[in-house]
Structures are given as C-alpha cells and as structure tokens.
Amino acid sequence: MKSAHTKAVVGKVIVYIILILIAVVMVIPFLWMLSASVKSDREVFQMNPFVWIPEVPRWSNYSNIWTKIPFARFVGNTVFLTIVVTFLQLLTSSFAAYSFAKLNFRHKNGLFLAYIATIAMPWQVYMVPQFIMMRKMGLNDKLTAIICLQAFSAFGVFMMKQFYEGIPDDLCEAARIDGMSEYRIYASIMLPLSKPALSTLTIFTFVATWNDYLGPLIYLKSQDKKTIQLGLKMFISQYSSDYGLIMAGSVLSLIPVLIVFLILQKYFVEGVAATGLKG
Amino acid sequence: MPRMDAAQKAVKVDGLQSELTQLIVAVRTEADKKKKRKMLARIGTLNRQIDKIRANRIISRETKRDLIAYSFIAPNFIGFCVFTLIPIVFAFALAFLKWDGSNPIKWAGITNFTRLAGDTFFKAALKNTIIYCLGTVPLTMIASLALAIVLNQKVKGRGIFRTLAFFPYVASLVAITAVWKMLFHPSKGPINSILLNNFGVSQDKLPQWFTGGLVLLSMILFSVWKYMGYYMVIYLAGLQGISAELYEAASLDGAGTWAKFRYVTWPQLSSTTFFVVVMLTINCFKVYDIAVMLAGGGSGELTLSSTVLVYYIYQKAFIDWDLGYSSAIAMVLFIMVLAVTIIQFWGQSKKEKA
Numbered sequence: 001m002k003s004a005h006t007k008a009v010v011g012k013v014i015v016y017i018i019l020i021l022i023a024v025v026m027v028i029p030f031l032w033m034l035s036a037s038v039k040s041d042r043e044v045f046q047m048n049p050f051v052w053i054p055e056v057p058r059w060s061n062y063s064n065i066w067t068k069i070p071f072a073r074f075v076g077n078t079v080f081l082t083i084v085v086t087f088l089q090l091l092t093s094s095f096a097a098y099s100f101a102k103l104n105f106r107h108k109n110g111l112f113l114a115y116i117a118t119i120a121m122p123w124q125v126y127m128v129p130q131f132i133m134m135r136k137m138g139l140n141d142k143l144t145a146i147i148c149l150q151a152f153s154a155f156g157v158f159m160m161k162q163f164y165e166g167i168p169d170d171l172c173e174a175a176r177i178d179g180m181s182e183y184r185i186y187a188s189i190m191l192p193l194s195k196p197a198l199s200t201l202t203i204f205t206f207v208a209t210w211n212d213y214l215g216p217l218i219y220l221k222s223q224d225k226k227t228i229q230l231g232l233k234m235f236i237s238q239y240s241s242d243y244g245l246i247m248a249g250s251v252l253s254l255i256p257v258l259i260v261f262l263i264l265q266k267y268f269v270e271g272v273a274a275t276g277l278k279g
Numbered sequence: 280m281p282r283m284d285a286a287q288k289a290v291k292v293d294g295l296q297s298e299l300t301q302l303i304v305a306v307r308t309e310a311d312k313k314k315k316r317k318m319l320a321r322i323g324t325l326n327r328q329i330d331k332i333r334a335n336r337i338i339s340r341e342t343k344r345d346l347i348a349y350s351f352i353a354p355n356f357i358g359f360c361v362f363t364l365i366p367i368v369f370a371f372a373l374a375f376l377k378w379d380g381s382n383p384i385k386w387a388g389i390t391n392f393t394r395l396a397g398d399t400f401f402k403a404a405l406k407n408t409i410i411y412c413l414g415t416v417p418l419t420m421i422a423s424l425a426l427a428i429v430l431n432q433k434v435k436g437r438g439i440f441r442t443l444a445f446f447p448y449v450a451s452l453v454a455i456t457a458v459w460k461m462l463f464h465p466s467k468g469p470i471n472s473i474l475l476n477n478f479g480v481s482q483d484k485l486p487q488w489f490t491g492g493l494v495l496l497s498m499i500l501f502s503v504w505k506y507m508g509y510y511m512v513i514y515l516a517g518l519q520g521i522s523a524e525l526y527e528a529a530s531l532d533g534a535g536t537w538a539k540f541r542y543v544t545w546p547q548l549s550s551t552t553f554f555v556v557v558m559l560t561i562n563c564f565k566v567y568d569i570a571v572m573l574a575g576g577g578s579g580e581l582t583l584s585s586t587v588l589v590y591y592i593y594q595k596a597f598i599d600w601d602l603g604y605s606s607a608i609a610m611v612l613f614i615m616v617l618a619v620t621i622i623q624f625w626g627q628s629k630k631e632k633a
Contacts, residue, residue, distance in 0.1 A: 019436075022426060030446060045464070095354060115359070121367060122612060128370070132380060214567055218593075233572075250451075257449045257450065265442060272515075
C-alpha cells in the first residue's frame with residue numbers, strides 16, 4: 001500500500017513539474033513582452049544583470065505609441081471591423097444553420113453541398129479573383145471589403161449546424177404544435193440553448209478578424225483605413241530599433257483578444273466537443 | 280394566381296382530378312422506370328395543386344415552408360455566393376488565362392502550368408512549404424496530445440494552465456513574432472546570449488535563427504508553440520469522450536500508465552488524431568504570415584530559403600500582376616489541400632465501415 005502511495009505522489013510531482021515547465025514556455029514570451037514594454041531600447045537587451053522591472057519604468061512608451069503612429073485610428077478601425085464581422089457571422093450562420101438542421105425544404109442537400117464543398121477550400125486559393133471582383137464593385141481600400149470577406153464563412157454555418165443537430169427535434173416539434181412560428185422557435189428556443197457554440201464561434205471569428213493580416217494587407221491601402229496589425233507591422237518596419245515602443249504597441253494589441261477569450265473560455269471546450277470540431 | 284369563383288374552381292379541380300385518376304391507373308402498368316418516376320412526380324404536383332385550389336390558398340403549404348427555410352438561409356447564402364463561390368469559379372478559369380488586371384484577357388491554355396516546372400522560386404516555395412509541414416505536423420500533434428493528457432488529470436489550477444496554454448493561439452502574430460525576433464535576436468537576444476555565456480557557444484558560431492538554413496526550424500518551433508494550445512482543446516474534447524469504465528477495466532487487468540495510454544487512450548483517440556493531423560496539414564500548406572513576420576526583411580520580402588507558396592501567390596498577383604500565373608500556383612495549393620481532404624473522407628468512410 002505504501003509503495004503505491006509513494007508512486008502516486010511521485011506521479012503527481014512529475015505532472016506538476018511538467019505543468020510548470022509548460023506554463024513557463026507558454027508565458028515567458030508574454031512576460032518578456034510586458035517587461036520590455038516599460039524599458040528603454042538599451043535596457044531591453046541588457047542581460048547582466050537581467051531585471052524584469054527596470055528601476056525607472058518607462059511608462060511613456062505607452063503614451064508615445066499613440067502619437068508616433070495614428071494608433072487610435074488603427075484601433076478604431078479594428079474594433080469596428082471585428083464587432084461588425086463577429087455580429088454578422090453569428091447572426092447569419094446561426095440563422096442558416098437552423099434551417100439546415102431543423103427544417104425540411106427543396107434543394108436542402110444541394111445548398112448544403114455548396115457549403116461543404118468550399119469548407120476545405122483555402123481562402124488563399126481564391127483571394128486574387130476575389131480582390132479583382134471587389135475592386136470592380138468599388139470596394140478596394142474600403143473597410144466594407146474586409147466585412148464582406150470575413151462575415152459569411154461556410155465554417156460558421158457548418159459548425160452551428162453540427163451543434164443544432166445535437167438539440168432534440170422534439171423541442172421544435174412541441175413548439176410548432178403550440179403554434180410558434182419558425183422565427184420564434186429560433187429566437188426563443190434555439191438561440192438560448194446554443195451558448196457554447198456561439199461562444200466558440202465568437203472566439204474563432206473575433207480572434208481571426210482581430211489578428212488577420214493578409215486580408216487587410218491586400219485591401220486596405222491608405223493610412224487611415226489600416227487595422228492594428230497592419231499598423232503595428234508598419235511601425236516595426238519603420239522604427240525597427242524602438243524595441244520598447246514596439247513591445248508597448250504589441251501589448252496594447254493583445255489586450256482586447258485576451259479579454260474576449262477570458263470571458264468566453266468557460267464554454268470553449270464544451271463548444272468544441274459539441275460542435276463536432278474534434279472530428 | 281387570381282382568385283376564382285366556386286364554379287371555376289370545381290371545373291378546375293375536376294380536370295385535375297381526372298388527370299390524376301388516369302395517371303394512377305397508368306403508373307401501375309408502366310414498365311419503364313424512368314417514365315414511372317416522371318409520372319409519380321406529376322402525381323405529386325397534381326395532388327398539391329388540387330389541395331391548393333381547395334384550400335383557396337395563394338401559395339401551397341410546401342412553398343410556404345420552402346420560403347421560410349430560404350429566408351433563414353438567404354442572408355448568409357447570398358454573401359457566401361457572391362464573395363466565395365463566384366471567386367472560386369473565377370480562380371479555376373484564371374489559371375488558364377493571361378491577364379494583368381487591366382488589359383484585355385488572353386487565353387493561355389496550360390502555359391501557366393508548364394512555366395511552373397522551370398521556376399526555381401516556385402520549386403523552393405513548394406519545397407519549403409512541405410518541409411515546414413513535415414516538421415510542424417508531428418511535433419504539434421505530439422505536444423498537444425501530451426499537453427491534453429496532462430491537463431486532463433485532476434490537478435490544481437488546471438483551468439489556469441489550460442487558459443495559459445491557449446494564450447499563444449489567440450495572440451496576434453505581429454505582436455508575438457516581434458517578441459520572438461527579439462528573444463532570438465542573433466547578436467543581442469537573450470537566447471543567444473545564454474548560449475554564449477552559459478553554454479560556451481563561440482560568438483561566430485551563434486545560430487542565425489532567421490536566415491539561411493535555420494529559418495525553417497524557427498518557423499516550425501514557433502508554430503508548434505503558437506498552435507499547440509488549440510489542438511490541445513480538440514484533444515481534451517476527445518479525451519472527455521473516452522468512458523471511464525475502460526480505464527477501470529484496464530486498472531483491474533493491472534495495466535500501468537503507459538499500458539493504459541497504449542491500449543486505451545491512443546486507440547480511442549484515433550479519430551481525433553486523424554482530424555488533428557488533417558487540419559494541421561491543411562493549415563501548414565496555407566502558411567504565410569509566420570514566414571513573412573519571422574523571416575521577411577523590412578518590407579517583408581522572402582528569399583529562396585524562406586519563401587512559401589502563399590507568399591509566391593501574393594507576390595505574383597499583387598506585385599507582378601501576373602494573375603493567371605498566380606492562380607496556377609494557387610491551383611497547386613488547392614490540389615495539395617484536396618488530396619489531404621480526399622484522404623480524410625476515405626479514412627472516415629473506412630472507419631464507418633469497420
């Protein structure tokens with residue numbers, strides 16, 4: 001008995017050592033980023049001795065970044081894009097998914113096949129013709145282009161449909177017998193039940209839109225249309241040795257995504273499991 | 280359809296009814312299967328029409344049902360059609376054309392594809408993409424599985440560790456590649472200065488992480504670090520689907536930790552692993568930002584040692600405006616992804632049969 005107990009304790013200790021190692025590897029770059037963001041350019045790479053918080057923290061890095069580049073403008077554009085895209089994505093794909101999962105209608109399979117066929121199609125394959133088309137529509141260098149690009153993904157519809165199929169049909173049938181319209185069933189029964197799936201889709205869409213680089217790079221050319229990612233990259237290329245400032249900008253660009261993630265993460269594993277994303 | 284008075288209605292219904300009766304008789308004796316199917320379809324339509332006239336409705340119940348369903352789909356489908364389906368069709372056509380975006384379009388046949396064979400930059404891009412993929416897929420898979428198994432144990436602070444492991448995935452590439460470039464800075468970065476001071480690597484032998492032969496390795500290490508948290512979540516979902524009874528049975532048989540993993544966890548996770556590998560492979564084929572941010576110079580240009588397929592698609596289209604050629608490269612990417620997808624379908628159907 002005793003040896004089994006010792007074995008269990010040793011096992012636990014090993015697990016904790018692994019966990020701490022992993023946490024260090026995962027977190028060090030972020031801590032280093034935070035630390036460098038309040039250092040002067042000379043202090044950033046000072047190794048002997050290395051200090052996490054310099055004696056005189058340069059908080060001015062955080063205020064200078066707003067004046068060196070139009071950072072507020074970039075943040076504003078990105079916030080606008082992310083909110084609109086996430087809202088449209090959640091609304092339209094849960095709407096369409098309800099129909100595919102719970103209603104019968106003509107051409108259902110054909111329409112769904114169109115979504116399935118494109119789900120594995122990388123955006124990079126058709127980004128060029130898409131750009132040419134949007135340019136024809138006068139959307140070049142417009143924030144609307146990014147909205148059109150991100151908001152109607154096959155992925156969202158597919159994911160929500162998988163989730164809705166897990167909700168028993170009886171629920172909808174009972175509501176129909178009670179004389180509820182399909183729109184009411186969607187709004188008052190399905191939506192409240194789909195929190196895990198909606199949270200998961202929100203995280204995916206929010207993260208993808210906030211962090212997207214190639215899309216904005218292709219479409220948004222003028223300075224006042226740029227997103228935070230483009231702006232930060234531009235700043236890095238222009239002031240490549242202003243390390244403290246680069247890190248301050250990076251920290252600022254991470255805060256919103258981390259907040260959204262922390263709020264929604266409790267539904268995340270459940271959402272991934274329930275939407276069939278695990279295969 | 281205009282509303283009819285009762286007499287008109289009766290005549291119409293009678294007409295339809297008699298056609299219906301005739302058809303029902305005929306369909307019983309019809310031998311040709313095709314004709315039979317057509318007749319059956321006609322019977323269905325007739326039935327609906329009669330119903331509609333009798334109930335005095337402008338649109339039939341089926342049409343109404345379809346319209347409601349379409350109204351749910353339309354907002355997404357219209358956007359999806361215009362901004363995804365049409366460009367995809369356009370992409371296939373473009374690969375066989377020669378166009379710079381403004382002058383008249385010329386037919387190119389397969390010349391875009393024959394040019395690929397002699398293009399060193401394309402070949403380097405293809406090679407690098409595949410090497411990157413071969414390095415990233417197994418490493419990420421192993422790391423995320425290990426992470427998921429550890430974080431599936433009952434340990435204190437499990438939630439915090441899960442959240443931390445997921446941080447790199449949600450963090451923006453521009454920001455974290457900036458940190459990596461500083462940490463791995465060849466002359467000033469802390470990693471190299473630790474190598475210099477604590478491991479006795481001489482100054483001129485310090486690794487140049489972002490140029491030459493090491494650049495692909497840096498990209499691989501970076502993406503394992505960034506994406507393992509995401510695949511960990513998928514594995515966690517898979518692990519939670521394994522019934523506890525299997526482990527109990529294994530314990531009764533005296534199985535140790537390793538035997539439990541080998542004979543319970545691993546086989547039970549096979550479909551999850553399959554999915555993870557497919558997703559990872561497809562995502563690796565699409566790599567662009569990581570290469571540009573880690574290896575790109577000031578304006579993000581890549582050299583032969585660090586170029587990847589998507590970078591070349593972008594370069595050919597938006598720098599050289601050689602749209603047809605760019606689309607031909609995109610087709611190579613498409614075929615690679617398609618091949619992996621077909622393998623996935625094949626694997627799944629094999630599984631369902633078994």
